[in-house]
Amino acid sequence: MSQLLRLIFRIRNFLLFAILELVSFWLIVKNSYYWDVSFFNTSNYYAAKTLEASNYIKSFVNLGKVNDQLVRENAELKKAMAALSQLKAREGDYYKVDSAFATRFDFKVAKVVNSTVSLSKNYLTIDKGKLDGIEPGMGVICPQGVVGQVMQCSDHFSRVYSILHSEFNVSSEVNNQALRSKNEKALGIAKWGGLNPRVIDLTTIDRFKPIKKGDSVVTSEQNVIFPSGTMVGKIRKLGAKQDQAFFDIEVELTTDFQNISYVYVVNNKLKNEQEKLEESTRPEIKK
Template sequence: MSQLFGILYKLRNLFLFIFLQIISFYLIGKNNLYWDVTFFNTTNTMVAKSLQISANVKEFMSLGTVNDQLAKENIKLRTELSKSQELLALNQTGYKPDSTLASRYDYTVAKVISNTVNLTDNYITIDKGTADGVKAGMGVICPQGVVGQVMSCGEHYSRVYSILHSSFTISSEVQNRKLRANNQTALGIGKWNGNSPKMIKLTTIDRFKPIYKNDTVLTSMQNAIFPPKIMVGKISKISSISSEAFYNIDVKLSTDFNNLVYVYVVNNKLLDQQKAVEVENPIQ
């Protein structure tokens, strides 16, 4: 305590100076209208800036909650969009759409816990598992496009192998105006070649089909785990050799795997029925 009093005693002149400064400003403001108004405006400006900073901090702190809410709202929109796209696609072929078939997908929002992009086989960990209805084999997408497929599940976490995996393939369809005008389909298999995390190869596309650079690549109707017309990417490079039957196509992925935050686990409610039929009637 004596040391504290000693420090205060040594600073007595500083405290006296500050006290006299406060008194001086008070007297100036009280006896001078201009200074009084200036001080009032300055104080208001400082208070306003402080309140703005406080509001910005609160807004930043609440971004996580807002993002969670938006991700959940997007599930409803995604469900309706999938249904509409499938009904439209079926109508365009002249096939009478079945509302049950078109509504077979539902979604669970999940947050990415960890993610790799530079390995030969890349994996993603999400914060949803069997307790949330997630099962191995389900597809995973994000707002930008296809992500991958659930490999294994725990109660509260799941492991996903992404497009950037040597074993992952996806049935894809190239779309452009000329193909639609000619009533043609251009189906291929998308597969990562282990190089850039932004690119995959698209194979088995007939080189006589009218395919061009910047054409859109979507999931096809032949996917069991993904709804049709989910974005895969756009063609960035296309070439062909006269002695080969198929194009050599590079596709730039629409999904940015370096910045994944939220994903949607896709549940095909009719998948078990489809598998049961395929088991009973295997392709010879």
């Protein structure tokens, strides 16, 4: 305390000068309309700038929390959209979808903690595992489209082989107005060719189907792990030779695997029931 008092005593003249300067400035401002308005405008300007900077810092600090909240809300929206798309029958169909079948898909949010794109068999690692209800065989999607399928799980992590995997394929269909107007389907298999991580091949599409460059490619209704209508990509190139029955189609993926952060693990609650039934009724192959 004594040291503080000695310091104040040493700089007493400077402190007195500073106080008199502040009093003089205050008197000038209060007794001059021009200076009063100028001071008010200037102080408001810097106060607004300070508040803006403070709000920006707060928003930046809370960005992770807001992002987590948004992806959780998106998961709920995807669940609702999947149910609505399943309930909606094709125009002219008399078939009515059972509500339990329509609501069979559930979604869990996960974060990608590791991934590859340059191999012939590419994988992702996500931060959800057995303790979070994740099981091998579940589908994985992201806001842009199809990602892959869960291969293996530990308690807290899961290994996913992506669509950029030479042994993974997706039942897909082309979606356009011409096909819808004719009430037709253009079903095929989407499989990666092993070269460009932005392009996948679409095979077994009848060359006489009315499809064209730019058409959307989505998952078909024959998927067990993905909701139908999930984006795969858009046709960027197609052609066929005279002696070919099917198109040669290249599809540009909507999912950017080099910049993927969050994914949704898809749980088909009726998957085991369907597979068990199909396995029990599968004809035996005679040797």
